[in-house]
Amino acid sequence: xxxxxxxxxxxxxxxxxxxxxxxxxxxxxxxxxxxxxxxxxxxxxxxxxxxxxxxxxxxxxxxxxxxxxxxxxxxxxxxxxxxxxxxxxxxxxxxxxxxxxxxxxxxxxxxxxxxxxxxxxxxxxxxxxxxxxxxxxxxxxxxxxxxxxxxxxxxxxxxxxxxxxxxxxxxxxxxxxxxxxxxxxxxxxxxxxxxxxxxxxxxxxxxxxxxxxxxxxxxxxxxxxxxxxxxxxxxxxxxxxxxxxxxxxxxxxxxxxxxxxxxxxxxxxxxxxxxxxxxxxxxxxxxxxxxxxxxxxxxxxxxxxxxxxxxxxxxxxxxxxxxxxxxxxxxxxxxxxxxxxxxxxxxxxxxxxxxxxxxxxxxxxxxxxxxxxxxxxxxxxxxxxxxxxxxxxxxxxxxxxxxxxxxxxxxxxxxxxxxxxxxxxxxxxxxxxxxxxxxxxxxxxxxxxxxxxxxxxxxxxxxxxxxxxxxxxxxxxxxxxxxxxxxxxxxxxxxxxxxxxxxxxxxxxxxxxxxxxxxxxxxxxxxxxxxxxxxxxxxxxxxxxxxxxxxxxxxxxxxxxxxxxxxxxxxxxxxxxxxxxxxxxxxxxxxxxxxxxxxxxxxxxxxxxxxxxxxxxxxxxxxxxxxxxxxxxxxxxxxxxxxxxxxxxxxxxxxxxxxxxxxxxxxxxxxxxxxxxxxxxxxxxxxxxxx
Numbered sequence: 017x018x019x020x021x022x023x024x025x026x027x028x029x030x031x032x033x034x035x036x037x038x039x040x041x042x043x044x045x046x047x048x049x050x051x052x053x054x055x056x057x058x059x060x061x062x063x064x065x066x067x068x069x070x071x072x073x074x075x076x077x078x079x080x081x082x083x084x085x086x087x088x089x090x091x092x093x094x095x096x097x098x099x100x101x102x103x104x105x106x107x108x109x110x111x112x113x114x115x116x117x118x119x120x121x122x123x124x125x126x127x128x129x130x131x132x133x134x135x136x137x138x139x140x141x142x143x144x145x146x147x148x149x150x151x152x153x154x155x156x157x158x159x160x161x162x163x164x165x166x167x168x169x170x171x172x173x174x175x176x177x178x179x180x181x182x183x184x185x186x187x188x189x190x191x192x193x194x195x196x197x198x199x200x201x202x203x204x205x206x207x208x209x210x211x212x213x214x215x216x217x218x219x220x221x222x223x224x225x226x227x228x229x230x231x232x233x234x235x236x237x238x239x240x241x242x243x244x245x246x247x248x249x250x251x252x253x254x255x256x257x258x259x260x261x262x263x264x265x266x267x268x269x270x271x272x273x274x275x276x277x278x279x280x281x282x283x284x285x286x287x288x289x290x291x292x293x294x295x296x297x298x299x300x301x302x303x304x305x306x307x308x309x310x311x312x313x314x315x316x317x318x319x320x321x322x323x324x325x326x327x328x329x330x331x332x333x334x335x336x337x338x339x340x341x342x343x344x345x346x347x348x349x350x351x352x353x354x355x356x357x358x359x360x361x362x363x364x365x366x367x368x369x370x371x372x373x374x375x376x377x378x379x380x381x382x383x384x385x386x387x388x389x390x391x392x393x394x395x396x397x398x399x400x401x402x403x404x405x406x407x408x409x410x411x412x413x414x415x416x417x418x419x420x421x422x423x424x425x426x427x428x429x430x431x432x433x434x435x436x437x438x439x440x441x442x443x444x445x446x447x448x449x450x451x452x453x454x455x456x457x458x459x460x461x462x463x464x465x466x467x468x469x470x471x472x473x474x475x476x477x478x479x480x481x482x483x484x485x486x487x488x489x490x491x492x493x494x495x496x497x498x499x500x501x502x503x504x505x506x507x508x509x510x511x512x513x514x515x516x517x518x519x520x521x522x523x524x525x526x527x528x529x530x531x532x533x534x535x536x537x538x539x540x541x542x543x544x545x546x547x548x549x550x551x552x553x554x555x556x557x558x559x560x561x562x563x564x565x566x567x568x569x570x571x572x573x574x575x576x577x578x579x580x581x582x583x584x585x586x587x588x589x590x591x592x593x594x595x596x597x598x599x600x601x602x603x604x605x606x607x608x609x610x611x612x613x614x615x616x617x618x619x620x621x622x623x624x625x626x627x628x629x630x631x632x633x634x635x636x637x638x639x640x641x642x643x644x645x646x647x648x649x650x651x652x653x654x655x656x657x658x659x660x661x662x663x664x665x666x667x668x669x670x671x672x673x674x675x676x677x678x679x680x681x682x683x684x685x686x687x688x689x690x691x692x693x694x695x696x697x698x699x700x701x702x703x704x705x706x707x
Contacts, residue, residue, distance in 0.1 A: 061388075061392060061401070061402045061403055061404055062403045062404040062405075062678055062679055063403075063404040063405065063406050063679050064403070064678040064679040065679065066152045066153050066154075066677070066679050066680060066681050066691070067114055067152065067677035067678055067679060067680075067692070068114060068151075068152035068677055068680070068691050068692050068693055069111045069112055069113045069114045069675065069693045069696050070111070070112040071109070071110070071111060071112075071151075071158050071159070072110040072111065072112055072345055073159070077110075077345070078110055079110065079343065079345065079346060079347030080347070081101075081347050082100045082101050082104065082108075082343060082347040082348070082349060083100065083346075083347055083348045083349065084100040084348070084349045085120040085121070085336065085349070085352075085354065086120060086121075087336075087354065088100070088336075088338050088349075091338070097338060098187070100349050102181075103183060103187075103338060103339045103349075104181070104182075104339070104340070104341055104343060104349060105179055105180055105181025105182045105183065105341065106179075106180040106181045107163045107179040107180050107181070107182070107341075108179070108341050108342065108343045109159075109160065109179070109341050109342045109343070110343055110344070110345060111342060111343070111344055111345065111350065111693055111695075111696055112344070112345040113344055113345070113675045113693075113696040114675045114676075114677060114692075114693070114696065115674060115675050116674070116675070117344055117345075117346050117348065118344070118348075118352040118674055118675060118696060118697070118698025119352065119698055119699070119700075120348075120352055120354070120698075121352075121353070121354055121699065121702060122352075122353050122354060122698070122699040122702065123353070123354060123355045123356070123357050124353050124355070124356045124357070124377045124378055124673075124697065125356075125357050125359055125375065125376050125377045125378075126140060126356065126357075126358055126359070126376055126377065126378055126379050127358070127359050127360075127361045127366075127367040127370055127371075127376055127379055127381075127382060128327070128332060128358045128359070128360060128361070128381075129360070129361055129362070129363060129364070129367070129382055130360065131327050131328040132553065132554075133327065133381070134259075134262075134309075134310040134327060135259070135381075136381040136382070137310050137327055137332065137334075137358065138258045138259050138309065138310065138687070139380075139381070139687045139688060139689060139690055140356065140378075140380075140689065140694055141258075141319060141320065141321045141334050141356055141694065142256065142258035142259065142309070142319045142320075142687075142690065143160075143256075143258070143318070143319045143320050143342070143690065143695070144160070144255070144256055144258065144259075144319075144687055144690045145160075145161060145256040145257055145258050145317070145318045145319045146160055146161060146248060146249060146250075146254075146255045146256040146267070147160060147161050147162040147165075147176055147248045147249075147254075147256075147267055147268075148160050148161075148162060148165060148245060148248045148249035149249050149690075149691075150249050150250070150681075150685075150686045150691060151691070152677075152680070152681065152691050152692075153681065154408070154681045154683060154685070154686050154691070157245050157246055157248075157249045158249075160249070161178070161179065161182075161256070161268075161318060161341075162176040162177060162178055162179070162248075163177050163178065163179045163180075164176075164177040165177070165245060165248075167242065167245070170240055171240035171241060171242045171632070172236065172237050172238070172239065172240055172241065173234050173235070173236050173237070174234065174235045174237075174241070174244050174245060174248075175228070175232065175233075175234040176232070176233050176234065176235075176248075177231060177232055178190070178191065178192060178195075178231040178232065178233070179231075179341055180231050182318070182339075182341050183339040184270050184272075184273075184316035184317065184318065184339065185316050185317045185318070185319075185322045185337045185338070185339050186273070186316045186339075187339060188270065188272045188273075188316060190268075190318060191230045191231060192227045192228070192229065192230055192231060192232060192233045193227070193230070193271055194268045194269060194270060194271050195225060195227070195233045195267065195268045196225065196227050196233070197268075197269055197271035197274070197275070198266065198267060198268045198269040199225040201271075201275075201278055201280055202264050202265075202269055202274075202303075202307075203216070203264065203265065205300075207300045208264040208300050208303060208304065209263070209264040209265060213253045213254065213265060214588075214605075215244075215247045215252050215253060215254045216254070218237050218238055218239055218241055218629070218630060219238070219239065219626060219630065220607045221238040221239075222238070223235055223236065223237045223238075223241065223244070224236045239630045240630055240631075240632065241629075241630060242631075242632055242633055242636070243578045243579070243629060243636065246576075246578070246579050247579060248267070250576075250579045250580075250685045250686070251580075251684060251685055251686070251687050252579065253265040253266070254266070254267045255267070256318075257269060257307070257309055257317065257318065258309040258310075258317070258319055259309075259687075261304075261307040261308060261309055261315075262304055262305070262307060262308035262309070262310075262311070263304065264303075264304055264307070269307060270315070270316040272316070273306075273314075273315065273316050274303060274306060274307060277290070277291075277299060277302060277303040277306055278299075278303060279299060284299070287299040287302075287303075290302070291303075309323065310323065310326065310327040310332075311323075311326045311327060311328060312326070313325065313326060317337065318337075318341070319337060319340075320336070320337055320340045320342055320350060320351045320694075320695040321334035321335060321336055321337055321351060321355070321356055321695075322334060322335060322336075322337045324355070327358070330360050331357065331358075331360070332357075332358040332360070333355060333356065333357050333358065334355060334356040334358075335354065335355045336351055336353075336354055336355065340695070342695050344696065350695040350696060351694070351695035351696075351697075352695070352696065352697065352698035352699075353697060353698060353699070359375070359376070361382070363382075364382040364383070364384050364524075364525040365384075365387075367379065367381075367382040367383065368383060368384065368387045368390060368391065371383070371391060371398075371400070371668050372390065372391060372394040372397075372398055373398060374397075374398035374399055374400065374670075376400075376668065376670075377669070377670045377672075377673055378667070378668065378669050378670070378673060378676070378694075378697065379667065379668045380405070380664055380666070380667035380668070380680075380688060380689050381525070381664060382525045383525070383665075383666040383667070383668060384525055384526060384527075385452075385453055385454060385456070385526065385660070385661040385662060385665055385666065386452065386454070386527065388402070388454060388661075388666065391666070391668065399670055399671045399672070400668050400669060400670045400671060401668070401669055401671060401676075402666060402667075402668050403666070403667050403668075403669075403677075403678045403679055404456075404661060404665060404666060404679065405661070405664060405665055405666065405667060405679055405680055405681075405682040405688060405689075406456075406457075406465075406659045406660060406661060406665065406682060407465075407571070407658070407659055407660055407661065407662070407663060407664075407665060407682050407683070408464055408465050408468060408575045408659070408681065408682060408683040409463075409464045409465070409468075409571065409573055409574065409575040409658065409659075409683065409684070410460065410461075410462045410463065410464070410571060410572045410573040410653075410655040410656070410657070410658045411457075411571045411657065411658065411659075411660050411661070411662045411663050411665070412448070412453070412457070412526075412531065412569070412570075412571065412572075412655075412656045412657040412658075412660060412662050413462055413569070413570070413571065413572030413573065413653050413654055413655040413656045413657075414439075414519070414535070414567050414568070414569060414572070414653060414654035414656065415567065415568040415569075415570060415572055415583065415595045415596065415653050416430055416436060416566075416567060416596070416651075416652065416653055416654065417430060417560075417563065417565055417566055417567070417595055417596065417597055418430060418431055418586055418596060418597035418600060418614070418618065418652070419431070419563065419586065419597035419598065419599040419600045419612060419614070420563065420565075420566050420597075421563060421599065422563070422564060425508055425509060425510050425512070426517065426566060429495075429515075430517075430566060430567075431615065432495070433617070433650045433651060434491050434494070434495060435491075435492070435495060436650070436651035436652075436654065437480045437488075437491060437651050438488040438489075438491040438492045438495075438542060439488070439539070439542075439544065439651075439654060440461070440480045440481060440488075440651050440654045441480060441481075441482065441483070441484045441485070441487050441488035441491070441542075442483075442485060442488040442538060442539050442541065442542040442544070443483065443535055443538055443539075443654070443656065444483040444538050445459030445460070445481065445483065445656050445657060446459050446483070447534065447538075448531060448534050448535075448656055448657060449656075449657050449660070451530075451534065452526075452527055452530055452531060452534070453657055453660045453661065453662070456660055456661060457657035457658060457659060457660025457661070458477075458657065458658045458659045458660070459481070459656070459657055459658075460477045460478065460481055460655055460656075460657070460658040461476060461477060461478065461479050461480060461481035461648045461651075461655040462572045462573030462574075462644075462647060462648060462652070462653045462654070462655030462658075463476055463477055463573065463644060463648060463655065463658060464573070464574070464575045464644070464658070465575075465658065465659050468575060469637055469640075470574075470575070470576060470577060470637065470640040470641055470644055471641070471644075472641045472642075472644040472645045472648065473641075473645075476644070476645055476648050477658075479648050479649060480648065480649070480651050481648075481655060485541045485542060488542045489542050489543070492506065492542060492543065492544075496509060497509070497515065497543075500543055501513075501514055504540070504543055505540075505543050505544070505545050506543040506544060514545050515543070515544055515545065516545040516546070516547060517544065517545070517546050517547070517566055517567060518546070518547045518549060518565075518566045518567065519532045519535070519536075519546055519547070519548050519549070519566070519567040519568065519569060520549045520550075520551055520556060520559065520565045520566075520567070520568050521548065521549070521550055521551075521556075521568070521569050522550075522551060522552065522553045522556040522568075522570070523550065523551075523552050523553065524553065524570075525662075525663070526662040526663065528569040528570060528662075529548060529550050529569075531569045531656065532546070532548040532569050533548055536548060546567075556568065556592075557591060557592055557594075560591075560592060560594045560595035560598075561589065561590060561591070561594040561598060562598070563594075563597075563598045563599060565595050568595050570592070571583070571662070571663060571684070572653035572654070572655055572656075573644070573647060573653055573655055574644070574647075575683050575684065575685060576640070576685055577625065577628070577640040577643045577644065578625070578628065578629050578636065578640065579685050580684055580685050581625065582596075583596060583653060584621075584625070584643060584644075584647055584652070585600075585618055585621045585622060585625070585647070585652055586598070586599075586600035586601040586604065586614060586618065587601055587604065587605075588601055588605070589601045589602050589605060596652070596653075597614070598611075599611045599612040600612060600613075600614040600618060604622050617646070617650055618650075618652075620646075621643060621646050621647070621650075624639055624642065624643055624646075625639075625643060627639060628640055628643070663682075664682050664688045665682060667680070667688075667689060672699055672700050672701055673697055673698070673699060673700075674697065674698045674699070674700050675693075675696045675697050675698060676692070676697060677689075677692040680692040
């Protein structure tokens with residue numbers, strides 16, 4: 017078993033071993049990494065309270081004149097670009113920056129790890145480009161691409177008022193027609209979007225979108241649907257083009273551009289021929305590719321920056337959008353920074369080496385918590401600051417496949433609540449927290465942070481989550497698993513040998529494999545064996561969706577049962593959430609016409625979720641808390657450590673970068689660091705980072 021260290025010992029000591037080959041230009045002796053290196057004992061790296069600029073909504077505080085970057089001003093003077101006042105329209109998004117008005121210029125350097133890192137790119141540069149957005153504290157939904165929103169008295173109709181005069185990045189008007197084009201020609205076309213979005217269904221009945229005028233649309237639900245505004249503000253498939261356009265979703269799309277790839281506007285033979293010429297099997301795949309914010313530099317966008325070089329190139333780069341609708345409170349069009357250069361790194365270790373060498377200006381992805389001492393020790397040397405962004409939920413736990421079928425006996429045990437409870441009681445969470453999370457997390461069941469509006473109560477933090485080996489062994493004995501082999505492991509009931517489970521971990525920015533290996537050692541005391549298998553992210557998802565995975569280590573539970581239900585119960589058949597039980601999820605999503613009916617206690621959770629989803633906020637909060645209590649009591653997932661730093665838990669910024677928050681909300685629902693408003697970041701002094 018690995019040695020255990022206290023937080024103070026880790027922070028005052030050395031760092032995890034890193035490959036010197038990750039940054040050939042540097043040697044290990046260049047960095048402060050020796051054991052015993054003195055570090056300030058005060059937690060001057062956080063966590064602090066969430067910070068951000070402020071959305072200005074008071075008409076009296078709106079700027080009356082507008083300015084732009086010098087590079088765009090030159091284009092205006094040359095007659096090659098419209099004046100800034102015409103480009104931003106009548107209703108710009110006005111931001112009062114966190115610390116002050118910035119200055120124009122510079123190229124921001126950040127790292128990415130390849131074409132699959134679209135989420136990091138979008139989190140940094142998309143705006144976000146959703147209709148609505150959460151405030152910095154993840155408490156209130158605010159206007160964004162939509163300048164206003166309002167519900168009908170019965171909460172069945174949500175009306176969005178778009179920003180008048182707003183334009184796409186190529187100068188074309190953005191209007192309600194772009195919303196209707198997405199709805200009618202992309203979303204409802206099953207050749208493009210194969211199945212309805214859960215966000216656009218309520219009790220298996222469709223939510224409709226209607227156009228009222230050029231700048232007004234409304235979502236019409238069959239029943240009260242108050243949570244819809246939160247879905248439009250969150251990381252859902254209605255959350256904007258930048259993240260979900262490549263799947264045909266997002267809530268809107270540029271009709272003037274994408275219609276050339278759609279058979280409604282040209283013959284099917286024509287669009288099919290174009291797709292084949294470009295190497296695509298059919299026109300619908302090609303259309304989705306053309307609607308990919310991270311791959312297609314020609315795609316008109318609404319984000320503060322637009323793509324200049326795609327993410328599948330070695331030098332992925334974004335440049336300012338001349339039609340960006342964001343301005344600061346003094347009337348300066350945002351972003352301040354001209355461009356974002358994404359530096360390709362082989363892995364997370366290479367990202368850390370780039371950071372401590374001073375070659376990154378801002379980074380909040382692929383920074384491992386185990387490397388925090390390494391990053392802290394080199395702050396002064398390389399002129400940057402490091403801050404902590406604790407996760408709002410359970411960022412470390414075991415996901416359980418509740419409908420596993422490949423092995424009938426194993427599937428039966430995984431589906432048994434008492435078996436899962438025994439597994440949970442057999443884990444020493446404090447040891448995992450101290451060893452792999454520097455002692456900075458909170459050992460717990462799958463519960464969100466105490467300040468979360470859905471927090472189920474203090475007593476649920478440790479429900480079935482205390483290290484209690486005698487109780488775990490008692491539960492397993494009561495289940496009839498009393499026979500053991502010569503090594504002390506329990507034997508299967510069918511006579512097929514040792515009771516052995518399998519846990520799949522994905523190569524990632526945290527040592528999930530180390531977690532699984534620690535659990536394997538701890539479960540020896542309860543007589544349960546565990547095989548640990550390491551795969552890449554793509555294979556992890558594929559096997560989850562095919563129902564092949566028994567257990568997986570990653571984040572678990574839910575910070576919001578209605579916006580983010582993927583890991584609350586078997587909810588989805590696609591993506592990482594499918595691991596919860598794809599057969600049960602298929603039954604749920606089909607209304608019982610396909611898949612396998614779950615046990616009664618899971619069906620009851622599904623019914624309660626549907627009830628809460630159509631309820632007003634007070635009742636929805638109550639049912640949401642009850643859902644989390646049931647999740648914990650049934651051990652739907654085995655939570656390990658909450659409010660920690662395994663995913664997006666650290667961000668780093670050069671000292672010369674202004675308006676950078678010391679903490680941003682870290683949740684799957686709010687796209688970190690988007691609430692920190694990166695379009696307001698600026699260089700206090702001129703930086704030449706273009707080389």
